[in-house]
Amino acid sequence: MKKMTLLLVVVSAVTANLSFAADRTGEAIFKAVCTTCHTAGLMNAPKFGDKAAWKPRIAQGIPTLYDHALKGIRMMPPKGTCTACTDKEIKNGVDYMVSKAK
Ligand code: HEC
Secondary structure, eight states: OHHHHHHHHHHHHHHHHHHTOOOOOHHHHIIIIIHHHHTTTGGGOOOTTOHHHHHHHHTTOHHHHHHHHHHOBTTBOGGGGOTTSOHHHHHHHHHHHHHTOO
16 A cells, blocks of 8 residues: 555656646747748748847837737737647747847
8 A cells, every 4th residue: 555655656746747847948939839930921920030020029018029929919829829838938939039030
């Protein structure tokens, strides 16, 4: 019985670890999710690294960009369709694209 309890403790420790996995970096999120639209500029998405396209977006302020990336705006889907991404990961993705478009 003791062994069983120990096993349960170990298993729940492992699964807890998984669900609290560290947020992925902006670059990782960009490559996994945002690149689909933002590299080619699909549906008029501001292209990655395109300073002119990003300038008026950045001018809205970073909190607004976070908000639009999380909730979506016009053709930009909420979280860029990545429902499994954490809010922090989406913000990291925004930070990454913004940092490359300044
Ligand atoms: C399905 C295509 C698609 C994906 C995937 C996508 N985007 Fe977008 N995104 C768009 C489009 C289209 C726009 C332009 C929306 C508009 O202004 O009409 C946009 C605009 C934005 C903007 C500017 C919003 C503003 O207020 O001007 C940000 C920030 C953004 N996307 C972040 C992201 C991030 C971060 C990801 C990855 C997690 C991502 N997007 C994934 C299509 C996409």
